[in-house]
Amino acid sequence: MNSPRILEIRRSVLEKNDVLAQNLRARFTAAGVLVINLVSSPGAGKTALLEATLRHLRENGIGAAALVGDLATDNDAQRLARSGAPVRQIVTGGNCHLEADMIETHLADWGLALDSLDCLFIENVGNLVCPASYDLGEHLRVVLFSVTEGEDKPLKYPIIFNTADVAIITKIDLAAAVEFDRDAATAAIHAVHPGISILETSAKTGKGMSNWLDYLNTCRNSFALHRITP
Amino acid sequence: MHELSIAHSLVETASRAAQDAGVQQVQAVHLRLGALAGVVKEALLFSYDIAAEGTVLAGSRLEIEDIPVAIHCPNCAVTSTLASIQSFCCPLCGQPSADIRQGRELELVSLEVSDEQPTYP
Ligand SMILES: Nc1nc2c(ncn2[C@@H]2O[C@H](COP(=O)(O)OP(=O)(O)O)[C@@H](O)[C@H]2O)c(=O)[nH]1
Ligand SMILES: [Mg+2]
Ligand SMILES: [Zn+2]
Numbered sequence: 357m358n359s360p361r362i363l364e365i366r367r368s369v370l371e372k373n374d375v376l377a378q379n380l381r382a383r384f385t386a387a388g389v390l391v392i393n394l395v396s397s398p399g400a401g402k403t404a405l406l407e408a409t410l411r412h413l414r415e416n417g418i419g420a421a422a423l424v425g426d427l428a429t430d431n432d433a434q435r436l437a438r439s440g441a442p443v444r445q446i447v448t449g450g451n452c453h454l455e456a457d458m459i460e461t462h463l464a465d466w467g468l469a470l471d472s473l474d475c476l477f478i479e480n481v482g483n484l485v486c487p488a489s490y491d492l493g494e495h496l497r498v499v500l501f502s503v504t505e506g507e508d509k510p511l512k513y514p515i516i517f518n519t520a521d522v523a524i525i526t527k528i529d530l531a532a533a534v535e536f537d538r539d540a541a542t543a544a545i546h547a548v549h550p551g552i553s554i555l556e557t558s559a560k561t562g563k564g565m566s567n568w569l570d571y572l573n574t575c576r577n578s579f580a581l582h583r584i585t586p
Numbered sequence: 587m588h589e590l591s592i593a594h595s596l597v598e599t600a601s602r603a604a605q606d607a608g609v610q611q612v613q614a615v616h617l618r619l620g621a622l623a624g625v626v627k628e629a630l631l632f633s634y635d636i637a638a639e640g641t642v643l644a645g646s647r648l649e650i651e652d653i654p655v656a657i658h659c660p661n662c663a664v665t666s667t668l669a670s671i672q673s674f675c676c677p678l679c680g681q682p683s684a685d686i687r688q689g690r691e692l693e694l695v696s697l698e699v700s701d702e703q704p705t706y707p
Contacts, residue, residue: 363697365603369596486588488624514671515624550682
């Protein structure tokens with residue numbers, strides 16, 4: 357009987373995804389495309405915010421496109437395509453999150469000219485857990501949560517809030533109706549991610565949209581955002 | 587639930603390393619798991635046995651070392667580990683800090699292996 361010996365390895369289990377994501381990010385940066393990964397629980401309002409955002413960006417001559425992950429349907433892609441922006445669906449077939457290789461494959465099939473774009477949005481699968489572990493090559497990870505979800509949501513899902521670059525409180529038009537406690541929500545977000553920027557939007561009334569669009573514009577202009585691996 | 591997919595990546599990486607080193611049998615796999623990695627330990631342990639089936643890792647143990655989050659406090663100029671990931675505040679002075687120094691690890695550290703030794707006459 358041989359005595360066991362230790363074979364040192366020291367490699368990230370997600371190395372393949374991380375390397376792919378870094379290559380994607382380098383490509384996006386070289387092409388001057390700001391890439392934004394939208395994450396939230398199902399129904400928080402990713403598609404609604406994206407519809408309004410795409411419409412507005414197009415009206416202002418900013419080239420924007422969207423990749424949309426969905427477990428099974430292409431409903432969101434159809435909604436987004438009405439904005440006139442190029443939209444492509446990624447049906448994950450039950451996979452609860454997007455991974456960098458899905459982005460790469462779909463970009464290759466899509467034949468989208470990255471050079472002609474300013475912004476590429478990725479709507480992740482509605483899930484506050486799994487998408488946190490997967491870098492998609494984005495410059496900006498945006499976590500959304502709606503006023504109807506409860507102010508303590510960030511404490512229940514600290515990792516996704518911690519790995520995000522900005523948090524958006526959505527459906528702000530419903531705040532009064534659900535007695536939304538803004539201070540409690542802000543405290544919860546800052547408890548798990550001190551200093552993170554918090555925006556408020558309503559895709560319904562347009563409230564807060566200009567702040568969000570300004571934020572995007574600032575990011576596009578600086579491009580100094582180099583995400584650390586989540 | 588993405589632990590099964592993580593388990594498959596782990597098994598893939600570990601089997602390749604074992605094969606490259608000419609290892610015939612793996613007794614254990616050592617993993618460092620950060621509190622911010624977004625992976626549930628129990629689910630990963632459960633998924634591991636399924637993912638390892640039919641590979642050189644079949645029947646091996648997965649040993650997970652939990653790595654707490656550590657943040658650096660600019661006030662105290664000290665790096666401390668956090669008891670909870672629901673409050674990113676310096677345990678010494680209470681100052682919030684997002685300067686994370688540890689806790690994102692999902693790292694395959696080492697394999698415990700035994701080599702098939704050649705028999706000499
Ligand atoms: N009142 C209100 N409802 C919204 C808002 N944004 C989204 N919704 C509604 O919330 C539901 C889910 O929105 P959707 O964009 O599909 O969420 P997703 O699953 O995150 O993409 C839909 O019924 C939307 O009409 C908002 O700003 N205000
Ligand atoms: Mg949607
Ligand atoms: Zn301190």
